[in-house]
Amino acid sequence: MLALLLPVVALIALWALDVQDSFDAAAGLRDSRNTRENVSIPCDQLVAALQAERSASIEVLAAPGGSAAAIGSQRAATDASVSAFREHAELYRGRGISAEILRSRIADMGPAFDSLALLRTQVDARTVAPAAVLSGYSSVISYAFSVSTATAASSDPLVERVMRTSVGLRRAGELLHQEDALLTGVTTAGRFGDGEYRQLTEIVGALRFQIPTAGSTLPAPDQAAFKSMLSSPAFAALRAAEDQLLNTGGAGDAVPLTREVWKATFTPAVRQLYDFLGTGYDKAVGFASAERDRVLWRFGIFGGLGLIAILISLFLSIRIGGSVVRRLSVLRTAANDLAHRRLPEMVARLRAGEQIDVESNRLRLSLGDDEIADVGAALSEVQRSAVDSAAGEAAMRYDMNRVLVNVARRNQTLIDRQLEALAQMPGTDAAAGRAGQLAVQMRRQAEHLVILSGSARSRRGLGPESLTAIVSRAAGQVEHAERIRIGVVPDAEVPERAVADIGHLLAELLENATTFSPPDTTVRVSGHRVAEGVVVEIEDDGLGMSASALEETNRRLAQPQEFDPATSSRLGLVVVALLAAQRGIRVVLAPSAQRGTTATVTVPAELAVPVAAPEARPVPLTRRSNAAKLVGIAGQRGRATADRGAAPRHAAED
Numbered sequence: 226m227l228a229l230l231l232p233v234v235a236l237i238a239l240w241a242l243d244v245q246d247s248f249d250a251a252a253g254l255r256d257s258r259n260t261r262e263n264v265s266i267p268c269d270q271l272v273a274a275l276q277a278e279r280s281a282s283i284e285v286l287a288a289p290g291g292s293a294a295a296i297g298s299q300r301a302a303t304d305a306s307v308s309a310f311r312e313h314a315e316l317y318r319g320r321g322i323s324a325e326i327l328r329s330r331i332a333d334m335g336p337a338f339d340s341l342a343l344l345r346t347q348v349d350a351r352t353v354a355p356a357a358v359l360s361g362y363s364s365v366i367s368y369a370f371s372v373s374t375a376t377a378a379s380s381d382p383l384v385e386r387v388m389r390t391s392v393g394l395r396r397a398g399e400l401l402h403q404e405d406a407l408l409t410g411v412t413t414a415g416r417f418g419d420g421e422y423r424q425l426t427e428i429v430g431a432l433r434f435q436i437p438t439a440g441s442t443l444p445a446p447d448q449a450a451f452k453s454m455l456s457s458p459a460f461a462a463l464r465a466a467e468d469q470l471l472n473t474g475g476a477g478d479a480v481p482l483t484r485e486v487w488k489a490t491f492t493p494a495v496r497q498l499y500d501f502l503g504t505g506y507d508k509a510v511g512f513a514s515a516e517r518d519r520v521l522w523r524f525g526i527f528g529g530l531g532l533i534a535i536l537i538s539l540f541l542s543i544r545i546g547g548s549v550v551r552r553l554s555v556l557r558t559a560a561n562d563l564a565h566r567r568l569p570e571m572v573a574r575l576r577a578g579e580q581i582d583v584e585s586n587r588l589r590l591s592l593g594d595d596e597i598a599d600v601g602a603a604l605s606e607v608q609r610s611a612v613d614s615a616a617g618e619a620a621m622r623y624d625m626n627r628v629l630v631n632v633a634r635r636n637q638t639l640i641d642r643q644l645e646a647l648a649q650m651p652g653t654d655a656a657a658g659r660a661g662q663l664a665v666q667m668r669r670q671a672e673h674l675v676i677l678s679g680s681a682r683s684r685r686g687l688g689p690e691s692l693t694a695i696v697s698r699a700a701g702q703v704e705h706a707e708r709i710r711i712g713v714v715p716d717a718e719v720p721e722r723a724v725a726d727i728g729h730l731l732a733e734l735l736e737n738a739t740t741f742s743p744p745d746t747t748v749r750v751s752g753h754r755v756a757e758g759v760v761v762e763i764e765d766d767g768l769g770m771s772a773s774a775l776e777e778t779n780r781r782l783a784q785p786q787e788f789d790p791a792t793s794s795r796l797g798l799v800v801v802a803l804l805a806a807q808r809g810i811r812v813v814l815a816p817s818a819q820r821g822t823t824a825t826v827t828v829p830a831e832l833a834v835p836v837a838a839p840e841a842r843p844v845p846l847t848r849r850s851n852a853a854k855l856v857g858i859a860g861q862r863g864r865a866t867a868d869r870g871a872a873p874r875h876a877a878e879d
Contacts, residue, residue, distance in 0.1 A: 237535055263313040264327065265376050267306070269395070272369050274299075274306040275341075276402040279362035280409045282348045283355045284484075287410035300345065307338060323378035330372045337368040355410040356420045363403055370396055386442060391502060393439035398498050400432040405491050408470065412484040417473070429467050454501055459493040466490045552597050559590055559601070563608055572615040581612065690724045692717040692759060692833055696750060699731035705739040712751035715759050717833035723808055727828065730804045730812070733797040734763050734824045742767030742821060759833040760825060767821040775814055775822075782812045808832060 281296040314331045317324075344361045347353035353361075373395065377388035407424055411417055417425075440451040454460065469481055482490075571581055590601040693714045700709040719727055738748040746766040753760055770778070778798065785802035805812045811827040 259317065260319060260327075260376050263317045264331070265373065267310040267313040268369050268372050268376070271303075271306040271310045272366055272373075272395075272399070274303040275362055275366050275369070276399070276406070278303045279359065279366075280402070280406040282345075282358050282362070283406050283410035284413050286348065286351065286353070286355050286358065287413040303341075310334075323375065326378070327372065327375040330368075330375045334368050334372065337365045341365055354420075355407075355418060356424060359403065359406055359424065362406070363399075366399060370399065387444075390439065390442045393442070394436075394498070394502055397432065397436040397439045398495065398502070400428055400435060401491070401495050401498065404428045404432065404467075405487075405495070408482075408487050408491075409484065411470075411480055412482055412487045416479050422473075422478075426471060429471065433464075451501065454497055457497060459497050462490050463494040549597070555590065556597060556601055556604070560604055563604065568608060568611055571612050575612070575615045581616070688721050689718050690721075691836070692719055692727075692752070692761075692828070695719060695724060695728045696731060696752070696761065699728050700735055700750065702728075702732045703735045703739055705744070708739055708744070708747050709735060710747050710749045712749060714750075714752040714761070715754045715833070716836045717754075717759050717828075718836050719828075719832055720834070723832045726804045726808055727810070727832070730801050730810065731761065731763075731826065733801050734812075734826065737797060738763050738765035738767070738822070738824070741765070746821075754833075754835075755827070757827055758830040759828045761828065763824040763826070764817045765821040765823075766817070766819060769816055769821050770814070775816070778814055782814070 278296065278299045281299045285296055317327070317331075319327060340361065344353070344358065348358060370392070373392045374389075377385060377392050404425070407421060407428065411421055411425075437455065440448060440455075443451055466482060466487065473480055574581055590598075590605070693716070696711060696714055700706050700711060703709065735748065735750070742748065742765040749762075749764045751762050751764075781798065782802045782805065785799070785806045801812055804810070805826075809829045810832070811825075813825045813827075815823050815825065817823040
């Protein structure tokens, strides 16, 4: 029964939320007048008093022999504004998140008022520069404007737009008052003090940008009036006076205006701006009242219609919904079971080679003969198609793996016979060694297919072998073996089960290093023992790899995935990742110290057992095949050929 009522309960909840939102919106709009009377107007009056005191304080400091007693009345007016602001703020009764933000901003005014007392003391003692006074008073005023900005929040976008535009214009007006305070001191002193010319340029630049920007959000009729005001003679005279002052040159220069001329220029412009702003809050409150009435009417109409819709929905849910909900529940259970259990299990069994009777495992549901039944039938067909596709894919994958492994093993057999034949040829000329080396490379490439298919390797080891011998043999399997320099490698013995895989892995990394580095450079191999085992480093002097390419390659090396034919261009690294994962080896690529790339191979301790001395367990030469001997000969000849014109270098023999 609860399931049947859930849609109706949700509809009732939405209706209740809409009713609550309507009441909250109406209450918020009703609070606009309360906010205006108890916060906005007292805050604006406080800002005006602070602006007047700021100009008076700077004038006292700029005038020779000026006394702070001359601004006592203005300070008293400011104190009265502070007291009025605090008293009215106590009467504010807003609700909601915006009201909490506003109360927080009002609380922040306390420390600002404390800084005002310190600033006055410095002015009285004449221990502060006019520029610092301007900055100090402006900081207190900025806190007041943060309160004004918080009062602009409203549930109605139009009301909030008007309120925010009014606050933005008043902030622009504050720049005018900052300019007046600065130039009152400058014109009184008759010259620019230290830093005052720079302050003037900053204020004028901000003023000419912010005033037009702040008015750009006004409604169309008010915006036209605002633009007309900015092009009036008063503002034109103000801009001309600013340009005249900016052309004086800088600190220490005499100013071309007197205090009286500046005041006569400034006063008409600022009066025009504040006359324009005078009705801004009244317009916003008017918009709020109209919007409140509209919200109440909307609630009366749509609230009643919503209640009727709820009653009808309740009836239909009980009458019709029971059957639908019951059958949908059956369908949902079957779909979840198919998606999360049955289908994954069947696909896994098919990929493992097991035969499955698709028809007997088919999904069968009894859901009637309507659209829900059609969905159930479609779900059954989806299962059948998915199983058929998985079966076909598994069969093709199995057959392809068998073909690739058979081809690879036939090639390996032929290559091994070729190596044996080359090893039995009379003489040991360079051509035979070169042919043997290429044949070994071909055998390694063929073994890629065996590794990727997951089949067992056809070649078996001949017992444990030293890590030095494995590194040397891997170097001999690379086409440009003469470029490889083998340094110190720790004395360690690799067990038989891992000899071939470690050699294959190292040979792939060495081939990459020689292939992707200039032919006149060397590839350096060295090793050292660490707590985890033995680290073998292969460093080349190639162009290196980008940071993103290194990150992606290391991710693939650390977490090998199922082979994707799209990555066949990087087949060697795929094989390296698979071999490393199988043997617990960690392979990491990083930029080398000079340039190029360094491959760090960490062989675990169980695969690199320390030996007492290099001669403790030599590789038994009698057990090596003729093919392996030929590879060693080829590697030695390649290195010897390169050594004829170069300085002696170390290359370990296989």
